[in-house]
Amino acid sequence: MTQRIRQCVESLIQQSLKPYLDIPLVTSDVIKHIHLIDGHLDIAIEFNFPANDIKQSLEETVKQGLAERSDITTLNIVVNWTVPTFPRLTQIPALQQVKNIVAVASGKGGVGKSTTAANLALALAQEGAQVGVLDADIYGPSQGMMLGVAEDARPETIDDKYFKPLIAHNIQVMSMAFLVTDKTPMVWRGPMVSGALQQLLQQTLWQSLDYLIIDMPPGTGDIQLTLAQKVPVTAAVMVTTPQDIALLDVCKGIEMFHKVKVPVAGVVENMAMHVCSQCGHEEPIFGEGGGAQLADEYHVPLLGSLPLDLKIRQQTDSGKPTVLAEPDGQIAERYRVMARNMAVQLDKITESMSSGPTISIADD
Numbered sequence: 001m002t003q004r005i006r007q008c009v010e011s012l013i014q015q016s017l018k019p020y021l022d023i024p025l026v027t028s029d030v031i032k033h034i035h036l037i038d039g040h041l042d043i044a045i046e047f048n049f050p051a052n053d054i055k056q057s058l059e060e061t062v063k064q065g066l067a068e069r070s071d072i073t074t075l076n077i078v079v080n081w082t083v084p085t086f087p088r089l090t091q092i093p094a095l096q097q098v099k100n101i102v103a104v105a106s107g108k109g110g111v112g113k114s115t116t117a118a119n120l121a122l123a124l125a126q127e128g129a130q131v132g133v134l135d136a137d138i139y140g141p142s143q144g145m146m147l148g149v150a151e152d153a154r155p156e157t158i159d160d161k162y163f164k165p166l167i168a169h170n171i172q173v174m175s176m177a178f179l180v181t182d183k184t185p186m187v188w189r190g191p192m193v194s195g196a197l198q199q200l201l202q203q204t205l206w207q208s209l210d211y212l213i214i215d216m217p218p219g220t221g222d223i224q225l226t227l228a229q230k231v232p233v234t235a236a237v238m239v240t241t242p243q244d245i246a247l248l249d250v251c252k253g254i255e256m257f258h259k260v261k262v263p264v265a266g267v268v269e270n271m272a273m274h275v276c277s278q279c280g281h282e283e284p285i286f287g288e289g290g291g292a293q294l295a296d297e298y299h300v301p302l303l304g305s306l307p308l309d310l311k312i313r314q315q316t317d318s319g320k321p322t323v324l325a326e327p328d329g330q331i332a333e334r335y336r337v338m339a340r341n342m343a344v345q346l347d348k349i350t351e352s353m354s355s356g357p358t359i360s361i362a363d364d
């Protein structure tokens with residue numbers, strides 16, 4: 001009997017997850033226990049990604065789905081989530097207060113990497129995770145501005161050695177831009193960049209982070225390679241626009257991360273479709289399907305596809321990214337689905353890393 005109820009709960013979970021997630025989950029893995037004793041059904045479900053939104057709707061869906069069953073008189077369902085520290089292939093020591101580091105990178109500049117990183121961080125935080133952002137884009141640090149940090153805000157120093165990250169919209173933020181002023185411009189050279197960023201990463205007092213999102217400098221040169229080699233990154237997310245040239249550059253990015261044993265969690269296609277603010281007409285002005293094709297070629301999922309929309313620019317550039325400015329809108333939902341896809345994918349890629357090759361011997 002419990003077996004039949006279990007199957008029913010599994011399909012209710014599938015049904016409930018559909019609007020929230022594109023990447024399929026093995027539902028049997030998330031059911032921690034399911035017991036039916038004397039008509040009382042006890043169910044415990046646990047996700048390994050932040051799932052506050054899912055939690056509420058899933059509890060409702062399961063309760064409604066089982067309401068008609070005569071063999072269940074009372075039902076207790078608990079849906080929880082905890083983000084674990086996912087394994088890495090590299091031997092770089094982990095940061096004590098940071099469970100997982102996700103590098104948001106792009107093959108070339110101006111594709112919307114920082115916008116994606118800011119909305120990704122906010123979407124994860126909205127789902128309940130503890131999130132930090134490190135702006136490593138030293139050539140055009142924009143996270144402070146995008147996350148609405150006051151221009152003159154400076155991190156507090158502790159013992160002349162550590163920085164307390166600034167807090168913006170419930171996110172811990174650190175950027176080289178907080179430490180220099182317009183009057184002290186810096187001429188960055190490769191070794192300086194990676195040295196300074198490593199220091200910034202290690203000397204910031206991050207507090208119990210589930211995810212630290214690093215907004216990487218654009219491109220795939222020596223600086224990016226050194227960063228990827230020296231920072232304990234769990235996975236990378238590649239942001240691209242659908243033009244051929246941007247896609248070509250993103251291939252180089254994926255290959256770079258492969259070279260330094262950092263798995264790529266997926267690709268985000270930005271400015272995929274232009275939606276006319278006057279008539280709503282949709283036009284793929286930078287081409288169509290490029291992100292999906294690329295994801296297919298490199299066997300990485302397409303985590304999300306965002307439109308080219310004036311509102312995204314206006315909201316993000318004024319310090320209140322779309323996920324915050326219009327949380328109930330379609331675009332914010334796209335960002336949240338992208339964030340959940342990424343979070344689920346961290347488990348999938350690290351699982352496939354640890355499984356290794358298997359040998360099977362067939363019977364004749």
Ligand SMILES: Nc1ncnc2c1ncn2[C@@H]1O[C@H](COP(=O)(O)OP(=O)(O)OP(=O)(O)O)[C@@H](O)[C@H]1O
Pocket residue numbers: 106108109110111112113114115116137140142218270271306307308309310311312313314316317
């Ligand atoms: N989907 C979008 N629709 C409209 N405008 C966007 C979109 N994504 C990003 N933008 C805007 O495009 C500009 C560049 O975006 P962003 O700074 O995120 O790009 P980037 O790839 O990080 O650039 P850089 O190479 O300078 O680091 C910003 O003004 C941003 O608001």
